[in-house]
Amino acid sequence: MPLDVAALRAETPGCATVTHLNNAGASLAPQPVLDAVVGHLHREATIGGYEAAEEAADRLAGTYASVAALLGATADEVALTDSCTRGYQLALGALDVRPGARVLTARSEYPDGLDALRALCARTGARLEVVEDDATGAVDLEALERSLDTDVALVALTWVPTSGGLVNPAAEVGRLTREAGAAYVVDACQAVGQLPVDVRELGCDALVGTGRKWLRAPRGTGFLFVRRDSSGSQARDAELWERSAALQLGLAAAADYALALDVRETWARVAALGEQLRIRLTELPGVQVHDKGEVRGGIVTFSVTGLAAGEVRLRLREDGINTSVVHSATSELDLQHRGLPDLVRASVHYYNDVDELDRLVAAVAQCAN
Structure with missing residues (x-):
C-alpha cells in the first residue's frame, strides 16, 4: 500500500515549523512518540x-519485543542502551579476542566505532586492519575474502556511513565472515528505521543502533542485539538500572510506529528522495556532491565552492532548513583519506516532501552565487 505522505506529515508536528533535513542526526518524532x-x-x-x-x-x-521485531530477533537477544556508542562498547567488551588476532574494519567505520576498535586492540593485543573500498566506494568483498583467515577474530562494519549516501553490502559481508568463522559486529546506527533489517539475513553476532535517527525515537535511546548462542549473549546484564522510563516508552512507540509502516515502501521513498536531491544539487554551479556507493540511501553530502560547510549550514538554518556538517577531522578513514574538507550533510526521510527539496536546492543555489 503506497505511503500516505500527507498523513505522515500531519502526524509529525515539526513539519509545520521547519524543513528538517537532518534525519541522520535526529529525526522529527511523530505524535505517538511525543504522546508516549x-x-x-x-x-x-x-x-x-x-x-x-x-x-x-x-x-x-x-x-524489547518491539525492537526485536524491527530487527528480526527475539526479545531475549535485545538489550537497551542510551546510545549506539554504548551498545558498541558493550558488544566489543563481550568478545574474547586473543593476542595477535586480527580485527578487520572498512573505510566507512564511524569515528566512535574506530575508537572502540582501537581500545579493543589495545586491551587484547589484537591488530586492527582496514579493508579497502571497491570501485564504487563500498567495502571490497573480494579484498575482504582474501583477508579472512584463521587469524581474524572480528569483522566490524558500519552498514550505512554517516559521511555519505553509501549503503554497504552488510549481508554479503556476513556470509563471508560466517564462512571464515570470525565474529561479526554491525553498526546499524544509520540503518534501522531507514532500510529493512534482518539480523538472521545479516548473519551478525551483534548489531547496535540508536533511536534518535531514522527510527524517530527520543534522544538518549539505543539498543544492542546479541545473537543468543554467541559469546556475548549476556549483554542485557550490562544494562543501566537507572534510566528514563519515559524515553524507553518513546522508543517502544517509535518501533511500533515503524512496524506499522511497510519498510519496503519507506526505504524506497527515502532512497528515491536521496537520489533526486543528489541529481538536483549536482546541477547547481559551484556545488559538488561527494556520496559514494552503488546502493545509496537518504544521506546526501555536498560542498559549495569557496564557502565552508559550517557557514553553509548556518545560512540554511537562517532559512529554516536543518542540515548538519560532517567533519573531516573526525572522519580519518573516509573524508581525510579522500582529501575532502568538512561537508554539508542533508538527510531525507520518508516524511519529507518535494517542496522541502525545492527549498533546500534554492537556498544552496543562493549560497553558491
Whole structure:
C-alpha cells in the first residue's frame, strides 16, 4: 500500500515549523512518540516516578519485543542502551579476542566505532586492519575474502556511513565472515528505521543502533542485539538500572510506529528522495556532491565552492532548513583519506516532501552565487 505522505506529515508536528533535513542526526518524532514520552512524564509528576514505572511495567517490558521485531530477533537477544556508542562498547567488551588476532574494519567505520576498535586492540593485543573500498566506494568483498583467515577474530562494519549516501553490502559481508568463522559486529546506527533489517539475513553476532535517527525515537535511546548462542549473549546484564522510563516508552512507540509502516515502501521513498536531491544539487554551479556507493540511501553530502560547510549550514538554518556538517577531522578513514574538507550533510526521510527539496536546492543555489 503506497505511503500516505500527507498523513505522515500531519502526524509529525515539526513539519509545520521547519524543513528538517537532518534525519541522520535526529529525526522529527511523530505524535505517538511525543504522546508516549510526555504522557509518562506527566504520570511521574502526578503519582511518582517509581509508581508510574510500576503502572507502565507491561509496556516497558514490551519495548524489547518491539525492537526485536524491527530487527528480526527475539526479545531475549535485545538489550537497551542510551546510545549506539554504548551498545558498541558493550558488544566489543563481550568478545574474547586473543593476542595477535586480527580485527578487520572498512573505510566507512564511524569515528566512535574506530575508537572502540582501537581500545579493543589495545586491551587484547589484537591488530586492527582496514579493508579497502571497491570501485564504487563500498567495502571490497573480494579484498575482504582474501583477508579472512584463521587469524581474524572480528569483522566490524558500519552498514550505512554517516559521511555519505553509501549503503554497504552488510549481508554479503556476513556470509563471508560466517564462512571464515570470525565474529561479526554491525553498526546499524544509520540503518534501522531507514532500510529493512534482518539480523538472521545479516548473519551478525551483534548489531547496535540508536533511536534518535531514522527510527524517530527520543534522544538518549539505543539498543544492542546479541545473537543468543554467541559469546556475548549476556549483554542485557550490562544494562543501566537507572534510566528514563519515559524515553524507553518513546522508543517502544517509535518501533511500533515503524512496524506499522511497510519498510519496503519507506526505504524506497527515502532512497528515491536521496537520489533526486543528489541529481538536483549536482546541477547547481559551484556545488559538488561527494556520496559514494552503488546502493545509496537518504544521506546526501555536498560542498559549495569557496564557502565552508559550517557557514553553509548556518545560512540554511537562517532559512529554516536543518542540515548538519560532517567533519573531516573526525572522519580519518573516509573524508581525510579522500582529501575532502568538512561537508554539508542533508538527510531525507520518508516524511519529507518535494517542496522541502525545492527549498533546500534554492537556498544552496543562493549560497553558491
